[in-house]
Amino acid sequence: MVNFLLSFVILFASTNSNIDGFEGKIELVQESCYETSYFTYFVKKEKVRIDKFDSNHNLNQSMLINLESKQVVVLSPSKKLYTKLSVNEDHRTSPENFTILKTENSRMVGEYKCYQWRVKNIDRNTEVAYWVSQNNYYFFEQMVKLLNSTDRTYEFFEKIPETQGFFPMLSIERTLLRKEKSRLSVVNVSDKKMGDNLFTIPKDYELVIR
Numbered sequence: 257m258v259n260f261l262l263s264f265v266i267l268f269a270s271t272n273s274n275i276d277g278f279e280g281k282i283e284l285v286q287e288s289c290y291e292t293s294y295f296t297y298f299v300k301k302e303k304v305r306i307d308k309f310d311s312n313h314n315l316n317q318s319m320l321i322n323l324e325s326k327q328v329v330v331l332s333p334s335k336k337l338y339t340k341l342s343v344n345e346d347h348r349t350s351p352e353n354f355t356i357l358k359t360e361n362s363r364m365v366g367e368y369k370c371y372q373w374r375v376k377n378i379d380r381n382t383e384v385a386y387w388v389s390q391n392n393y394y395f396f397e398q399m400v401k402l403l404n405s406t407d408r409t410y411e412f413f414e415k416i417p418e419t420q421g422f423f424p425m426l427s428i429e430r431t432l433l434r435k436e437k438s439r440l441s442v443v444n445v446s447d448k449k450m451g452d453n454l455f456t457i458p459k460d461y462e463l464v465i466r
Contacts, residue, residue, distance in 0.1 A: 278451065281298055281444075282423075283443050288439075291310075292311045298455070305320055306318065316334075318330070318433055319331070321402060323395060323399060354375055356375050357375075358371070358373050366425065375412040378430070384413070392424050394421055
């Protein structure tokens with residue numbers, strides 16, 4: 257009986273650790289023929305903050321996302337303004353033109369072993385290859401579902417089934433003739449505690465009604 261209870265406690269602790277998910281910072285760079293942008297994701301439980309920087313590392317925009325309340329707020333640091341986005345949970349793009357392939361191809365992206373998932377849409381002349389790492393990145397699947405109407409890369413990723421805990425360490429968008437359009441690469445992942453102030457609207461910011 258004691259052994260059973262001990263096993264149960266260990267199992268519960270392990271399961272609960274997975275539920276807690278990732279907390280920390282993920283830094284990315286997005287490159288295309290036209291521009292280079294930088295992103296930083298801050299994650300704490302059900303809260304996500306995305307900072308977007310231009311090629312000179314100037315902060316252009318921040319997005320505060322609450323995965324529990326399904327609220328998305330966009331901050332404009334230069335103007336000290338913020339707006340609340342209307343989230344359409346029923347938004348879905350037609351799935352029949354998407355071809356999804358989860359391959360066994362693997363490679364190291366930085367220090368992470370990743371597997372290749374590919375999503376193709378012939379009508380859009382586009383294929384996105386995701387090199388994904390599995391860990392405790394449970395926030396990402398929920399975030400994608402919330403933001404899929406605003407970003408093509410998110411839209412393609414959302415078509416993939418069973419993505420719980422995965423995060424794309426490298427995403428490459430190409431034409432069907434293999435010409436690269438853009439890539440989004442993770443350059444650093446930091447597991448550490450995040451302060452609550454990162455996920456709050458600054459008091460001196462003014463609300464803009466859209």
